[in-house]
Amino acid sequence: MPELPEVEVVRRSLVELVAGQRIIDVKVGWPKIIKSPEQHEQFQDALKGQTIRDIDRKGKFLIFLLDDYSLVSHLRMEGKYSKHKTEDPVDKHTHVIFCLSGGEELRYRDVRKFGTMHLFAKGSEWAVPPLSNLGPEPFSYEFSFDYFKGKLMKTDRFIKAVLLDQTIVTGLGNIYVDEVLFRSRIHPERKTKTLSDQEILTLKEQAALTLQESINAGGSSVNTYMNSYGQIGTYQNELKVYGRKDEECYHCGAIVQKIKVAGRGTHFCPACQVCN
């Protein structure tokens, strides 16, 4: 599932592929993907004639900056964009098609149909969900030690639940949370109030470092992830615990366990990550 690194890699490929192009028509095959405006016909009408000026990102959200609107797109588990010739056959899982002035199409494909698109008047997107409640990204100035510690000391939740909470820090998903916790040698069920300053600092640093390393590797291609050129990433080869249930820990040789934490499948090394 695309998390911050994968979405950033997609963003970069989209800038190269469609920035500067004008949308001349929009086809919607599965209206439920369009969350706002409520009527998808309004979504289609508004986009006609709009030029894609730039593509931004916050956390796992892509933000297409148009002339008068911002199109906020979340890929969820399986969403992907790709560019096609008009005559290319349309895959059955393609649900939204943006016809571009250059005679090509930007297509949104999503097997699970979990992805979302919100269209807002440009500039107003930050005042309402889904962007309004997002916390800082792990490598941003706002994600300071004091900010993070403040959040951690004021809740009784498990650290895994907090790292998945996009209002506290945005961009981490199930894969990278497991990786960050392993690299920090912290058990996913540690209560955040018991974390030492050193552990908090390590978590903060490992979150930023892990995401940056993955971006540099083109993201992790678990399941079906690829960028908008159809290229896969290589960071899946660097994952230390995610997807390694019953395999030996690279660090100590113990057997990687998979349990359920915060409702999510959670991988960890029972020897390296002790819950005290």
Place this chain on the structure above:
DNA sequence: CTCTGGTCCTGTACGC
């Protein structure tokens, strides 16, 4: 405040 569970979906992996 925060936890749980439902919702949205469908391909995959099971058990029989």
Place this chain on the structure above:
DNA sequence: TGCGTACAGGACCAGA
């Protein structure tokens, strides 16, 4: 072989 069923998951929402 084939069928039925459980499962996975990000964000959001309702209800406890």
